Amino acid sequence: MTRPGTISELPVLDFSSAEYRNAPFPVLSGWARKWKIAQSGRGVELLDYELCRKAIVDRNLGTGHPKLIDLLGLPEGRPLEYKRNSISFHNRGDRRRDLRRPLIRLLSEEAAESFRPNIRKVVTDIVDAIPTDRPVDLISALCDKIPSAVYCHWVGAPLSDADFVARTSHTVQQVHTREPRHTPAVVEAFEALIDYVDERIADRRRTPGDDLLSDLIRAEVSGQLNADDLRNWVIKLAEANTDNSSHQIAIAIIELASRSDIWAQLGAQQELTSCAVQEVMRYHPRTISTSREVLSETELDGVVLPEGTPVFANVGATHWNSDYYSAPEVFDINRADEPLHLNFGGGVFSCIGRFIVTVEVEETVALLAKRFPCLTLDAAGFAHSPMFTCVTQLVARLEPEDPQRRAQSSRYAAS
Numbered sequence: 001m002t003r004p005g006t007i008s009e010l011p012v013l014d015f016s017s018a019e020y021r022n023a024p025f026p027v028l029s030g031w032a033r034k035w036k037i038a039q040s041g042r043g044v045e046l047l048d049y050e051l052c053r054k055a056i057v058d059r060n061l062g063t064g065h066p067k068l069i070d071l072l073g074l075p076e077g078r079p080l081e082y083k084r085n086s087i088s089f090h091n092r093g094d095r096r097r098d099l100r101r102p103l104i105r106l107l108s109e110e111a112a113e114s115f116r117p118n119i120r121k122v123v124t125d126i127v128d129a130i131p132t133d134r135p136v137d138l139i140s141a142l143c144d145k146i147p148s149a150v151y152c153h154w155v156g157a158p159l160s161d162a163d164f165v166a167r168t169s170h171t172v173q174q175v176h177t178r179e180p181r182h183t184p185a186v187v188e189a190f191e192a193l194i195d196y197v198d199e200r201i202a203d204r205r206r207t208p209g210d211d212l213l214s215d216l217i218r219a220e221v222s223g224q225l226n227a228d229d230l231r232n233w234v235i236k237l238a239e240a241n242t243d244n245s246s247h248q249i250a251i252a253i254i255e256l257a258s259r260s261d262i263w264a265q266l267g268a269q270q271e272l273t274s275c276a277v278q279e280v281m282r283y284h285p286r287t288i289s290t291s292r293e294v295l296s297e298t299e300l301d302g303v304v305l306p307e308g309t310p311v312f313a314n315v316g317a318t319h320w321n322s323d324y325y326s327a328p329e330v331f332d333i334n335r336a337d338e339p340l341h342l343n344f345g346g347g348v349f350s351c352i353g354r355f356i357v358t359v360e361v362e363e364t365v366a367l368l369a370k371r372f373p374c375l376t377l378d379a380a381g382f383a384h385s386p387m388f389t390c391v392t393q394l395v396a397r398l399e400p401e402d403p404q405r406r407a408q409s410s411r412y413a414a415s
């Protein structure tokens with residue numbers, strides 16, 4: 001019998017190279033061909049699909065969020081208090097399950113489908129307002145606007161609040177950079193968000209409506225949530241929503257519109273949209289890794305992990321592993337019988353917004369491909385951290401047919 005290994009014996013990964021930052025997926029896939037498990041400056045790194053799936057649902061692995069917030073050094077005050085009480089600080093158990101239950105129901109796959117007509121209207125209204133006679137920054141004109149407008153609908157707010165909602169989400173999500181230099185901005189943004197959420201809750205208590213916040217208030221009245229849980233959820237939905245969704249919408253536009261044959265196909269055959277969006281989330285996921293922390297000493301792939309070890313499931317490595325996906329480096333919207341992508345994590349920590357955001361991306365792609373078969377990308381850029389894909393630039397023209405421009409825009413394809 002071989003003796004279990006230790007972390008110090010594992011190969012060391014370097015996420016700081018220019019090669020990784022520019023094109024992380026071939027790098028991750030190269031690492032995964034050599035190792036299933038490794039280490040880096042942030043903790044233990046899992047690179048294999050099955051091992052990541054196992055870790056994501058492993059009862060011995062809990063939330064990595066408290067350590068992250070420690071690292072950021074959030075001072076005592078309302079933002080830290082919110083974080084401590086929010087879902088992100090709760091490990092497996094009844095309390096986590098009870099907290100998630102109302103949200104799982106209200107944002108289920110069926111609920112997301114029932115939101116689809118409203119989301120379609122949100123997307124259509126936003127696209128209608130975009131000028132078609134000049135290049136437009138689609139991050140601010142479209143990608144940020146969709147999820148933040150949906151949030152405004154959820155909390156019964158005027159659409160004029162959408163810019164605040166988007167800005168705040170982008171700022172508070174900076175915690176995932178693991179860089180304390182962002183802490184003052186994060187604290188300031190959380191302070192503003194907490195005041196905003198308190199106002200929205202007071203407003204909906206006075207005049208309940210047909211929106212998600214009113215439904216959450218009804219869940220509180222029926223005893224499923226207490227007043228603090230309700231408030232923490234409304235903050236959490238703002239925190240997690242716009243930033244992630246905006247980047248994933250932008251990734252989808254770049255990956256699909258830069259492949260003129262696929263874009264034309266999507267315009268003509270809208271029923272292909274769902275498979276195309278799933279392929280975007282596999283090939284170029286917003287989530288590159290998700291974190292866990294060892295609750296009590298455990299063994300993974302023959303390596304002993306002491307209590308408190310940070311563990312990262314490298315979703316990006318799993319999606320480009322040829323043991324699980326045939327020719328993973330090829331963007332193919334016709335994949336069948338291959339494992340589901342892990343862009344939304346899984347188990348009791350899985351993303352609450354996964355169905356909603358999928359509808360948002362689908363509706364955006366379907367409308368743009370149908371209405372602008374010759375959408376051209378004037379500029380597009382990505383930044384990749386060990387955690388996330390960020391779209392740093394997306395300038396496009398929503399204009400009638402121009403084959404010459406189409407040929408130019410295909411150079412932005414990530415492969």
Ligand code: HEM
Binds near residue numbers: 241
């Ligand atoms: C494409 C956009 C999004 C991506 C890629 C994404 C990804 C993720 C991932 C990877 C996790 C952690 C899962 C795990 O570790 O197992 C997560 C958690 C979470 N997400 Fe999302 N998310 C997105 C959009 C949203 C939206 C729109 C919402 C809100 C409606 C949302 C709400 C949450 C919440 C509340 C959690 C924490 C769940 C918990 O701890 O129980 N996310 N998300």
